[in-house]
Amino acid sequence: LAKTTQPISMDSYEGQEVNITCSHNNIATNDYITWYQQFPSQGPRFIIQGYKTKVTNEVASLFIPADRKSSTLSLPRVSLSDTAVYYCLVGEVSGGNMLTFGGGTRLMVKP
Amino acid sequence: DSGVTQTPKHLITATGQRVTLRCSPRSGDLSVYWYQQSLDQGLQFLIQYYNGEERAKGNILERFSAQQFPDLHSELNLSSLELGDSALYFCASNTGTVLDYGYTFGSGTRLTVV
Numbered sequence: 001l002a003k004t005t006q007p008i009s010m011d012s013y014e015g016q017e018v019n020i021t022c023s024h025n026n027i028a029t030n031d032y033i034t035w036y037q038q039f040p041s042q043g044p045r046f047i048i049q050g051y052k053t054k055v056t057n058e059v060a061s062l063f064i065p066a067d068r069k070s071s072t073l074s075l076p077r078v079s080l081s082d083t084a085v086y087y088c089l090v091g092e093v094s095g096g097n098m099l100t101f102g103g104g105t106r107l108m109v110k111p
Numbered sequence: 112d113s114g115v116t117q118t119p120k121h122l123i124t125a126t127g128q129r130v131t132l133r134c135s136p137r138s139g140d141l142s143v144y145w146y147q148q149s150l151d152q153g154l155q156f157l158i159q160y161y162n163g164e165e166r167a168k169g170n171i172l173e174r175f176s177a178q179q180f181p182d183l184h185s186e187l188n189l190s191s192l193e194l195g196d197s198a199l200y201f202c203a204s205n206t207g208t209v210l211d212y213g214y215t216f217g218s219g220t221r222l223t224v225v
Contacts, residue, residue: 043216101154
């Protein structure tokens with residue numbers, strides 16, 4: 001599994017766009033990039049997954065450069081309820097594999 | 112409600128005791144994963160079951176054991192409990208098939224060992 005590095009914490013204000021970057025220099029050809037969100041005392045929740053270029057859903061966008069050695073989760077116009085820990089996971093897409101979580105990025109959204 | 116049910120939500124017990132945590136996966140999911148989350152360790156994978164069979168094992172202590180029953184619910188047994196076992200224990204499920212990356216987590220069981 002490719003190791004990931006992401007900032008330990010970030011602060012933002014309501015209404016701003018937040019970009020969280022994850023480094024994964026040793027990403028393998030078959031690896032996908034997946035982001036999860038975790039609120040305090042709740043289980044992680046799937047946000048978005050991508051392989052290359054850009055992926056967008058109703059919650060976030062994921063930007064992946066051509067070399068795939070990093071990725072950026074973009075949260076548009078955050079609100080206080082987006083305060084959470086965000087995990088970047090890199091691994092082969094397989095429903096049979098367990099997820100390996102790193103330390104995550106603790107995002108604090110302030111009013 | 113994520114569809115994954117974990118009981119109990121809270122558990123307080125004394126050192127040396129044994130407890131059982133229960134997980135009912137989302138309907139249709141065959142694979143169950145157990146995770147431990149403590150303040151200083153983050154989310155640690157413990158063990159995975161697929162359709163009743165153990166599929167993968169992570170950093171699970173010998174004092175801990177798990178099983179998945181024919182109705183697909185799973186139980187995590189923790190014995191000879193120590194203060195350091197205090198943590199949130201999460202269960203996740205998915206179909207276990209190759210293209211299903213939609214892991215669904217339950218709301219967890221908070222275990223406090225005193």
